[in-house]
Amino acid sequence: xxxxxxxxxxxxxxxxxxxxxxxxxxxxxxxxxxxxxxxxxxxxxxxxxxxxxxxxxxxxxxxxxxxxxxxxxxxxxxxxxxxxxxxxxxxxxxxxxxxxxxxxxxxxxxxxxxxxxxxxxxxxxxxxxxxxxxxxxxxxxxxxxxxxxxxxxxxxxxxxxxxxxxxxxxxxxxxxxxxxxxxxxxxxxxxxxxxxxxxxxxxxxxxxxxxxxxxxxxxxxxxxxxxxxxxxxxxxxxxxxxxxxxxxxxxxxxxxxxxxxxxxxxxxxxxxxxxxxxxxxxxxxxxxxxxxxxxxxxxxxxxxxxxxxxxxxxxxxxxxxxxxxxxxxxxxxxxxxxxxxxxxxxxxxxxxxxxxxxxxxxxxxxxxxxxxxxxxxxxxxxxxxxxxxxxxxxxxxxxxxxxxxxxxxxxxxxxxxxxxxxxxxxxxxxxxxxxxxxxxxxxxxxxxxxxxxxxxxxxxxxxxxxxxxxxxxxxxxxxxxxxxxxxxxxxxxxxxxxxxxxxxxxxxxxxxxxxxxxxxxxxxxxxxxxxxxxxxxxxxxxxxxxxxxxxxxxxxxxxxxxxxxxxxxxxxxxxxxxxxxxxxxxxxxxxxxxxxxxxxxxxxxxxxxxxxxxxxxxxxxxxxxxxxxxxxxxxxxxxxxxxxxxxxxxxx
Numbered sequence: 001x002x003x004x005x006x007x008x009x010x011x012x013x014x015x016x017x018x019x020x021x022x023x024x025x026x027x028x029x030x031x032x033x034x035x036x037x038x039x040x041x042x043x044x045x046x047x048x049x050x051x052x053x054x055x056x057x058x059x060x061x062x063x064x065x066x067x068x069x070x071x072x073x074x075x076x077x078x079x080x081x082x083x084x085x086x087x088x089x090x091x092x093x094x095x096x097x098x099x100x101x102x103x104x105x106x107x108x109x110x111x112x113x114x115x116x117x118x119x120x121x122x123x124x125x126x127x128x129x130x131x132x133x134x135x136x137x138x139x140x141x142x143x144x145x146x147x148x149x150x151x152x153x154x155x156x157x158x159x160x161x162x163x164x165x166x167x168x169x170x171x172x173x174x175x176x177x178x179x180x181x182x183x184x185x186x187x188x189x190x191x192x193x194x195x196x197x198x199x200x201x202x203x204x205x206x207x208x209x210x211x212x213x214x215x216x217x218x219x220x221x222x223x224x225x226x227x228x229x230x231x232x233x234x235x236x237x238x239x240x241x242x243x244x245x246x247x248x249x250x251x252x253x254x255x256x257x258x259x260x261x262x263x264x265x266x267x268x269x270x271x272x273x274x275x276x277x278x279x280x281x282x283x284x285x286x287x288x289x290x291x292x293x294x295x296x297x298x299x300x301x302x303x304x305x306x307x308x309x310x311x312x313x314x315x316x317x318x319x320x321x322x323x324x325x326x327x328x329x330x331x332x333x334x335x336x337x338x339x340x341x342x343x344x345x346x347x348x349x350x351x352x353x354x355x356x357x358x359x360x361x362x363x364x365x366x367x368x369x370x371x372x373x374x375x376x377x378x379x380x381x382x383x384x385x386x387x388x389x390x391x392x393x394x395x396x397x398x399x400x401x402x403x404x405x406x407x408x409x410x411x412x413x414x415x416x417x418x419x420x421x422x423x424x425x426x427x428x429x430x431x432x433x434x435x436x437x438x439x440x441x442x443x444x445x446x447x448x449x450x451x452x453x454x455x456x457x458x459x460x461x462x463x464x465x466x467x468x469x470x471x472x473x474x475x476x477x478x479x480x481x482x483x484x485x486x487x488x489x490x491x492x493x494x495x496x497x498x499x500x501x502x503x504x505x506x507x508x509x510x511x512x513x514x515x516x517x518x519x520x521x522x523x524x525x526x527x528x529x530x531x532x533x534x535x536x537x538x539x540x541x542x543x544x545x546x547x548x549x550x551x552x553x554x555x556x557x558x559x560x561x562x563x564x565x566x567x568x569x570x571x572x573x574x575x576x577x578x579x580x581x582x583x584x585x586x587x588x589x590x591x592x593x594x595x596x597x598x599x600x601x602x603x604x605x606x607x608x609x610x611x612x613x614x615x616x617x618x619x620x621x622x623x624x625x626x627x628x629x630x631x632x633x634x635x636x637x638x639x640x641x642x643x644x645x646x647x648x649x650x651x652x
Contacts, residue, residue, distance in 0.1 A: 006047045007056075010274045011267075013039050013046075027127045029333055030364060032270050036277020053275050059224065060272030061337050062241035063265040066223035068154055069245020070258040079435060083314040084148030091149070091306055092156055095121035098302045102295070108352075114167070115348045118160055119339055119356050120299050124332035124364060125150045131327060131368045137475045141433045142323035145311060149328065157334045161236045164338070165345040187230060188243060195226075195247035203253045212260070219257045220264065222248065238337070276336045276357065284354045291355065296362045300370075303329040318432055318451045319378045327371040331360035375477050379453075392460060393437075394446040395428065400462030403427055407452035407482050408472035409436040412498065412519070416470060417445050428461050453481030455489060464490050471497040471513075476504040483511045525549060543581050579609070580642045584631045588649050596623040604644035606637035 013035040021031030039046040047053060099117025100110075108116070128150060132143050199222065206218045223244045230240030248257050285292060308325035339356055342348040404420060406413045409431030417440075420427045429445055430452040431437050440447040450457035452471075463469065469486060471479050479497050486493055494514040499505040505516045525546060532542045584590055590598060601607060611618045611625065612632035618625065627633070635645050 003049060003052045006049060006053060007271070009039055009046050010035065010053065010271060014270050014274055025368065027124075027131075027364060029124075029126055029273055030361065032273035033277035033280065033361060036274035037280050037282070038277075039274070040278030040280070042278075042281045042283065047278065050275070050278055053271060053278070056268065057272040057275040057340075058237060060265075060268035060270070061238050061340070062224060062227045063261065063268050064272070064334075064337070065158070065238045066227070066241040066245040067258060067261055067265045069242040069247075070249045070254060070261065071245075079433075080145050080148035083145055083311060083316070084152050087310050087314055088149050088152035089156070091310055092121045092153065094306050095303060098306070099299075102298060102302075106291075111167070112348050112352050115164060115339075115342050116352065116356065118164055119335045119342075120303070120331050120359075122153050122157065122332040122335045122338070123150060123303075123328040124330050124334075124367070125154055126333055127330060127364050127367050128327055131371050135368075135372065135477060137323075137477055141316075142320045142327075143475075145316060145320055146324055146327060149324070153332070154334060157338060158236070158239050158242055160338055161238065161341050165341060165347060167347075187233060187235060187240075191226060191240075191243050192247055195244070196250060199247055200251040200253075203248070203251050203257075207253060215253075215256070216260045216264075219248065219261055223261070236341075273333070273336070276340075279350075279353065280357050280361070281354055284351075285358050288355065288358075292358050292362070295355070295359050299331065299359060300329045300363060300366070315434060319374065320432075322378050322381070323371075323374045326374050326377075327367065329370070330363035330367045331356065335360055375453075375481060379481070392446075392448045393441050394444055395448075396426070396446065399465075400426065400428055400446075401465045402467045403462065403465070405430065405458070405461045405463055405466045405469045406472060407469065409433070409440055409447065410472060412472040413470070414439070414443075416472065417443075421445070430457060430461055453478055453485060455485045458482075458485055458489055463493070466490070466493060469493055469495045471495065474498055474500050476500070476507060479504075479508060480511060483508065483513060487512060538583075547579060547581075579634060579636045580646075581612075582633045582635055582646055582649050584627055584629065584633060584649055586629045588627075588629075590627040590633075590649050591629050592626060594624050594626050595621065598648075600645065600648070604637070604648055605641035606635045606645040608633055608635055610634035 014032045017031030017033075017035035017038070018028045019031070020034070021028050037043050041047075041050065096114070096117035099120045100113045101117075103113025103116045104110070128146055132146070137143050203218070206215055223241045226244040227237045227240035230243075231237040248254055251257075304325040307328045308321045311321045311324055335356065339348065339353050343350070343353050403426035404416075406416055406427055406429045409417075409429045410433075413429060413431070414436075417427060417429060427446065429440050429447040430450060431440065431447060432449065432451050434449070437447055437449045448457060448460050450460070452458065452461075452473075463486060469482075471482055473479060476499070479499075483495060483497070486495060495512070496515045496517065497508050497513045499508055499516045499518055500520075501518075505518065508516045529542060529546055532545070595608060609620060611621055611627070611634070613628060613630075633649070635642060637645070
């Protein structure tokens with residue numbers, strides 16, 4: 001079968017590698033590279049034609065950059081534009097210089113040393129995002145800084161792919177570099193100028209046919225076609241694909257194009273990473289174990305130093321520099337792309353390529369491990385060193401008492417603050433993001449700039465005298481740190497927290513959180529409720545349905561009982577009782593009768609805990625409370641007790 005058999009072997013082996021990587025909580029990229037090692041010439045040599053696979057891998061590179069162009073948006077960089085747009089180029093230059101110095105120290109010529117510096121200057125977007133999501137840190141300030149840096153690093157691949165090959169010949173390098181820059185500028189101007197006017201119209205015309213297959217074929221042809229056009233004029237195939245993605249991202253169909261192209265990108269990306277693995281020689285690792293063992297820690301420490309220092313120059317303090325340093329130290333997947341360009345151009349040798357590949361894999365494997373030390377190391381640092389000065393604004397002169405502490409000044413925290421202000425309830429926000437602190441200042445809200453997981457910040461917010469704590473941050477690590485601190489300062493304080501999933505929800509309940517809310521679930525339930533209202537279903541049925549869904553979603557414990565889970569379950573028991581609203585019709589035997597007369601508790605076992613009459617709630621009615629027509633009775637009890645009450649209320 002030739003190339004078809006090779007693709008089948010790679011895909012099946014990559015599936016097994018991906019499953020193995022997922023099992024040990026490693027990035028799928030490592031599984032794909034491992035698959036390439038297994039089927040490659042240094043493994044079982046199951047692939048008959050590596051050259052054909054490498055050609056297909058070129059399409060994978062182009063699709064990777066095409067998808068990057070579709071995803072790129074300057075809006076994503078706006079909150080962290082300073083460090084992203086200014087700090088990242090500085091980081092790249094410093095890291096290239098550091099890598100060049102390392103290469104020179106090892107006795108390499110200036111060209112491979114320069115390429116080595118460029119290759120280690122990039123971090124892994126795939127690995128970092130996977131790590132942040134698994135640790136529950138997406139949405140934190142440090143994660144937004146990292147994403148901004150990674151976006152600009154990925155974009156930097158494009159000019160590096162143009163510039164570095166031209167430096168291979170020092171005598172003609174400047175002239176070729178100038179010519180390449182002129183070609184790139186003309187091409188970019190022509191493609192963007194024509195594309196912005198032509199492609200949106202073309203996409204509207206294609207979309208009007210309502211053919212998903214034709215739409216996918218069109219965007220693939222645009223991305224690869226423009227990439228091939230750049231290749232014909234002597235520029236990078238991948239550069240053209242990236243520009244095509246940027247142009248399409250500005251159209252109304254940019255998001256649809258991205259969602260359609262992602263499976264194709266992932267499939268061809270699999271072939272690319274597998275082809276990378278095919279070039280990995282395990283014998284090389286053992287033969288150069290000393291050199292690899294020296295370079296891996298030097299690369300990590302050098303990048304950690306750069307990433308740990310740079311954020312401070314842009315005003316980021318507290319945990320952000322440490323988190324960035326311990327997460328962005330690895331060598332990224334786009335370094336493989338750049339290394340393939342250097343290998344093809346003859347600028348680097350196979351030995352340097354293998355060395356970079358080996359060190360990159362080692363740093364990628366270490367990323368989730370070292371990144372996980374962010375919280376404990378930061379807590380240790382706060383214990384050993386002097387606390388950074390806190391900035392507090394708009395705090396009441398008479399101090400804080402019986403107030404609400406809101407940990408997190410994002411959209412959720414700001415929404416809560418607006419409601420509390422309207423009801424004249426005292427509150428104070430805690431926020432680390434300088435931009436959000438300024439927003440709170442402008443709104444006149446009391447706010448403390450600091451890390452809510454630190455005791456000194458919670459004390460400044462008056463946590464000991466607070467009535468309630470609301471944790472609005474989605475990051476589970478941060479939320480756990482806040483809860484642990486509060487339990488030391490005021491153990492009995494009620495805490496309402498936000499969670500992104502069932503696993504995080506249980507972790508917070510086990511730590512003593514009073515109530516955990518999942519925003520996505522609540523939004524979905526409210527949309528469902530609105531749909532039922534518009535379908536003219538009875539209000540009581542809708543309310544009972546939503547109450548039942550709430551109980552089903554929030555009540556169960558999802559793992560076998562442990563002591564901590566039993567305690568959590570006991571704590572939640574009052575909230576797990578069934579509550580049903582029953583509408584009393586005019587012919588109900590309860591009308592005009594009191595709770596004492598009907599002996600509801602003895603007849604049904606259910607308990608009436610409230611009655612809604614004319615929009616007014618009568619909570620915990622006494623035994624002489626008399627029912628009236630169209631009352632809504634709130635009743636709790638076991639399912640059979642509730643059924644007995646409904647039968648009693650409905651009897652004529």
